[in-house]
Amino acid sequence: MNFNLKTTDINYIKIIYKDNNGFLHMTKSAVKRIDTKEIFASAKFEEDWFIKTPQDVDVSFVCENGLYKAKTELKYTDKDEEFMNFALKIPDDVEYRQSREYFRVRLKEKVLLTFEENSTVRTLECETHDISANGLCVILPFVIDFPEEVNLIIKLEKKDISVKAKFIRRDNEDNQLKASFNFEDLKERDMDYISQICIQKQIENRRNLLL
16 A cells, blocks of 8 residues: 555554674654655654664654554654654555454563462462563463453563563464463553564564574
């Protein structure tokens, strides 16, 4: 489809770009305005970003009705005291990808599940099988009958995330017991952190396929 999104249609955008050393990065940015030739966006930054411009980039437009993806050109950037500002060429077209932003990636990290069993609070340590910003799947050491709601502590590389989760199902695939959960009331900053992990993992997987 031709690009016809308006500022009011877009919750935020994600830009995947290369730094001066050729490493890929992702930034979540707010769209400030769109004119006939360019999209202007900005993101808070905590350290200097060294971005070569112009360069070809992948952009995701996160909207209320779903996720759109496009390839375009990052024309230039500039910084003020608090924000990095981006100017992107209007893409020739955008592609509707999915009705929600969440996608799962394989990831092995420790997770602690706390739940009530026969009026007793029980804690179980498991390993994640995969994760998304919407939920996760864990590998079970044995068959467990979970209640509808559990508490999770996901021990990721740089932070622990605590969240309530709803038990969805239990599977036995390839002689491996797994249980799936959907997050409930996940904080936005934690959702963003998990989303960044998922995107970086996808980038790594693509890079490995090319090697």
